Amino acid sequence: MLLITFMLAAGFVCIHLFSRYLPFLDDFPRSRLLSAAGGISVAYVFIHLLPELNKHNEVLDKNIQTDALKFFENHTYIVAMIGLGIFYGLERLVKTSKKRQQEKHNLDRASKGVFWVHIVSFFLYNSLIGYLLLHGEQETKTGLIFYFIALAVHFITSDHALREAHQEIYDRIGRWLLAAAILVGWAIGITWRVNENVIAVLFALLAGGVILNVMKEELPEERESNFWAFAAGMAGYTFLLMLA
Template identity: 80%
Template sequence: MIFTTFMLAAGFVAIHLFSRYLPFLDNVPRSRLLSAAGGISVAYVFIHLLPELNKHNEVLDRNIQSQALKFFENHTYIVAMLGLAFFYGMERMVKTSKKKQQEENNLNRASKGVFWIHITSFFLYNGLIGYLLLHGEQESIKGLVLYFIALAVHFITSDHSLREAHKEIYDRIGRWLLAGATMAGWAVGMVVEVHENIIAVLFGLLAGGVILNVMKEELPEERESNFWAFAAGLAAYTVLLMLA
């Protein structure tokens, strides 16, 4: 399993480094392939991510004895909500900065300061995805491959979004940092195994981030997505997850 997870982490690295060369990313209306990828990501959220979030919530509720924390029922869902709110805040910050740069400096990108804040948040996000290759809920090679497929197509579209926001600095610096973050997360997972309570919290943060980023990238109206390709990707990946 260690070799398998290493190869999948390397696959994530390759996606960050080479997705820029995919010719169909800028197409409007969106290519059928990207619309299908959107369906896969949405299926992953609803068929796999949310049920797993419920399992982690049960673990956290069972283990936390503090009366102060017991006031907050559904702890992991609260963490996921905070993760979603955090990434939403990041997106608003980037859009505001990009608009300001256009008005004041005639630049079609966010400021460098915002770039570093934004890329740091995604560095941690990618590191967590790499860590969960080893310590997530995937207990078989089939489960790991399904995890990889869902997040690989998600990375392709999120890379495109980051490139649109930050332009050449993303290709020059950002994509290398995100590629390294995934492998760094995997490497940390090789030497550190944290308590299941911490895994539950980390998974909640990841879930919130994935939900926001999937919906933001895969379902925007201006992309003019192909519904039937989206539905085909959704249905096919749902069947794969249910058979796994």
């Protein structure tokens, strides 16, 4: 299993480094492949991510023994909501910064300070995804493959959004850091098993971030998504998950 997880981590790295060369990313209206990818991501959220979040909630309920941690009892979903709020705040920060840069400097990207805030957040996000290759709920090779497929298409769309927000600095620096983050998380998973309570809270934050990032890429009207491709991706991936 160790070799398989390394190969999948390497696959995530390749996506970050080379997704910029996919020809359909800049299609307008949105390409059918991107809409199908959005459907796969949505299916992953509802069929896999939310049930797994419930399992992490049970872990916290079982292990909480002190009053200081009582807040997290039955509140993993609140932590997920906080994660969604954090990533939404980041998106608003990027858009506001990009607008100011356009007005003051005629630049079609966010400021460098906002870039680093954004990338550090996604670095932590990716590190946890790399860690969960080894210590997630995927106990079989099939489960790992489905985990990879869902997050691979998610990375393709999120990379595209980050590139639109930060332009050349993302290709020059950002994509390399996010690729490295996957390997950092995977390496931590080999050498150190993080306390399951900490992972439960971090996973809830991650879940909120995934939900926000999936929804923001598919729902805005200006994306002009292809509904039937979106529905086909969602139905097809749901069917595969139900068979697993």
